[in-house]
Amino acid sequence: MVDSKPLSELYSVKTIFAILVLYCVFSTKLYSDESKLNVKQIKVLKESFSYLESLEPKRIKIDKSTYNRLSQFESIFKFSFSGKKLSRWIQSRINKYSYGSTGDYIAMYQDGEVLLGRAFFSLNRLDRVLVLLHEARHADGKNYGHVICPENFQFLNPRDWKIHPAGKKGCDSTSDGGYGITAAFLFELGAYGYLNQTEAAHRYNSEISRVIRD
Template identity: 85%
Template sequence: MVDSKPLFELYSQKTFFIVIVLYWLSGVALYSDESKLNAKQSKVLKESFSYLETLEPKRIRIDKSTYNRLTQFESIFKFGFSGKKLSRWIQSRIKKYSFGSTGEYIAMYHDGDVLLGRAFFSLNRLDRILVLLHEARHADGKNYGHVVCPENFQFLNPRDWKIHPAGKKGCDDVPDGGYGITAAFLFELGAFGYLNQTEAAHRYNSEISRVIRD
């Protein structure tokens, strides 16, 4: 038939489709373009996502009523807590990583590209994930841009004390912006026992303090 394709081509397309489906179902992370990172930096980035993908729900370690009252994860992300799904959520928004000067910031987002500063690669793996999660939120539009923190804002930046948010665009005025979603993630880590409750509470409070409410 004139419009039919050779049999071997049909088999090739079918095989390609099956490989793609199996690759997706296998849970292997699909990384964004890392061509502007060196080998060591790329390895650190991949290790960060590998760590994230180990974080899956298990037995809740806090009072169930407290969990139900405070959890925000599913209402924000539209899926239950899952490191694998969160990894895909981040990577669907960040298209490219590069390395360079970020001034007073650890990382910067612009049009699908995240510029990682030197300080990023000195962070522990959890803090690296928090930075990536935060930056990925900026891909969702101008509603998730930052607002100026109050001049009397006295909270420390837990990842770098040299960064002083007061009077700078380092806060949010929506509950599900970059800081709100990292707080929601940290709450789940404490609830499921990946962090002890003291550390989880300190980290959660630090993130949520950047959400300025009228």
């Protein structure tokens, strides 16, 4: 028939179409609802995710036995270190972002929405990622809520010295809570050379200091 196509050509067209559909689905970056943020704030948020997604595993810069002994990333997240996968992990837990007063905190999570305070937008890109990662953990249930830090808690908040954790709900009682997972992430950055080992160790120790064990 004049208007018909050979069967092989028809299958070829269908195959190309299917590939294009799959490409569109899997190559599209998924971001949560940002309608409550202004243009500059949205730009900062997306730059944070772009930075995170650029962090992919390469050759380990530390002793392999040390890495195997101390790395907690895969046991927590159930996938090997990958900025792209971690970005999707965060975005699967945070549905909306808004801006407003957060009191003594840089950000706050409630019912799938993260309220970002003014201080968030003054942070460097790594610290912004740490905040987002931390807040996303709260989506996993009450087991990952904070406990009150001891009154004699003397560690500084590395992202804002004006925030004093002592006597406030700013610590964790579980090793894989908001601070435990940011510590695990920082360890990977040091192990893969994205941070020098001195900075990685200081940052790691700061996060893990918030895990209070009985």
